[in-house]
Amino acid sequence: MTHTDAPLPLFPHRHLLGIRDLSPPDIEILLDRADRAVSISRQSEKKTSTLRGRTQINLFFESSTRTQSSFELAGKRLGADVMNMSVASSSVKKGETLIDTAMTLNAMRPDILIIRHQSAGAAALLAQKVGCSVVNAGDGTHEHPTQALLDALTIRRAKGRIGGLTVAICGDILHSRVARSNIILLNALGAQVRVVAPSTLMPSGIEQMSVNVFRNMEEGLKGADVVMMLRLQRERMAGSFVPSVREYFRYFGLDAEKLKAAKEDALVMHPGPMNRGVEIASEIADGPQSVIQEQVEMGVAVRMAVMEALLDPRRNPEGPGA
Numbered sequence: 367m368t369h370t371d372a373p374l375p376l377f378p379h380r381h382l383l384g385i386r387d388l389s390p391p392d393i394e395i396l397l398d399r400a401d402r403a404v405s406i407s408r409q410s411e412k413k414t415s416t417l418r419g420r421t422q423i424n425l426f427f428e429s430s431t432r433t434q435s436s437f438e439l440a441g442k443r444l445g446a447d448v449m450n451m452s453v454a455s456s457s458v459k460k461g462e463t464l465i466d467t468a469m470t471l472n473a474m475r476p477d478i479l480i481i482r483h484q485s486a487g488a489a490a491l492l493a494q495k496v497g498c499s500v501v502n503a504g505d506g507t508h509e510h511p512t513q514a515l516l517d518a519l520t521i522r523r524a525k526g527r528i529g530g531l532t533v534a535i536c537g538d539i540l541h542s543r544v545a546r547s548n549i550i551l552l553n554a555l556g557a558q559v560r561v562v563a564p565s566t567l568m569p570s571g572i573e574q575m576s577v578n579v580f581r582n583m584e585e586g587l588k589g590a591d592v593v594m595m596l597r598l599q600r601e602r603m604a605g606s607f608v609p610s611v612r613e614y615f616r617y618f619g620l621d622a623e624k625l626k627a628a629k630e631d632a633l634v635m636h637p638g639p640m641n642r643g644v645e646i647a648s649e650i651a652d653g654p655q656s657v658i659q660e661q662v663e664m665g666v667a668v669r670m671a672v673m674e675a676l677l678d679p680r681r682n683p684e685g686p687g688a
């Protein structure tokens with residue numbers, strides 16, 4: 367069976383700016399579509415024609431290897447023409463603003479713009495200015511919706527469900543758009559969400575996001591079904607948030623000893639890129655409970671699903687801007 371055999375429910379949005387804008391059924395639509403996309407990626411013939419003739423522009427103001435290549439492969443597997451524009455090779459360095467760049471690209475009539483930017487709200491701003499669909503690939507410390515969706519897909523495929531699971535998100539919560547998007551999504555689908563971090567990396571008022579707060583790894587991991595580690599985002603830290611890397615690993619790095627507190631079959635996740643020996647021990651990252659490689663695979667499938675859903679011809683048969 368191919369992904370086009372049975373009609374899928376219509377996704378009722380033109381842009382994907384954050385998980386906050388999605389209802390639980392919206393999330394399920396994307397995860398179900400992504401399940402179908404996984405099988406396409408596992409065939410030797412990986413190219414489909416869903417987005418044939420469509421133009422996708424990846425506009426990355428922050429450096430990224432895995433997210434950008436994941437969006438690029440996803441677009442290519444759907445048959446779209448994909449153009450990558452990164453800040454280093456653009457005139458943004460010459461003082462052109464985000465909006466000027468967006469308007470210039472918009473005049474080239476793309477069908478979908480994927481944006482990563484260092485400022486929260488950049489994707490939403492862009493969506494107001496351009497005539498095509500916009501996908502947020504990470505805006506500052508705000509949201510990273512496709513990461514949360516790929517994490518949810520990985521969990522759902524491994525555990526068969528999300529509702530009722532206990533998920534511990536650990537580490538640099540303060541600077542993490544991955545944590546924010548995951549907290550919103552996992553809560554929407556009925557998981558119990560815990561956040562585990564030292565006080566300096568715990569955002570104030572995080573309790574208002576319906577999470578249980580822990581400042582000790584063993585307590586936070588106790589009985590967890592999923593342990594999601596976050597990268598220590600040193601590039602976002604102005605002062606000293608952690609005494610030393612060695613100290614951080616000792617108390618908050620995931621090693622075999624700390625992992626024992628979680629359920630025996632707990633999944634270990636990390637969005638990458640990993641700082642091995644800082645937030646996670648190599649033996650755990652590469653160990654039997656790790657689904658970190660699956661996350662990467664699910665990333666391509668989720669991005670295929672998102673782009674197909676946004677550009678669904680049933681909603682707008684003539685295409686955006688027509």
Ligand code: NCD
Pocket residue numbers: 432433504510513543544596597599637638639
């Ligand atoms: C994440 C990001 O950029 O927010 N990484 C990613 O999407 N590959 C997490 C991180 O940078 O730590």
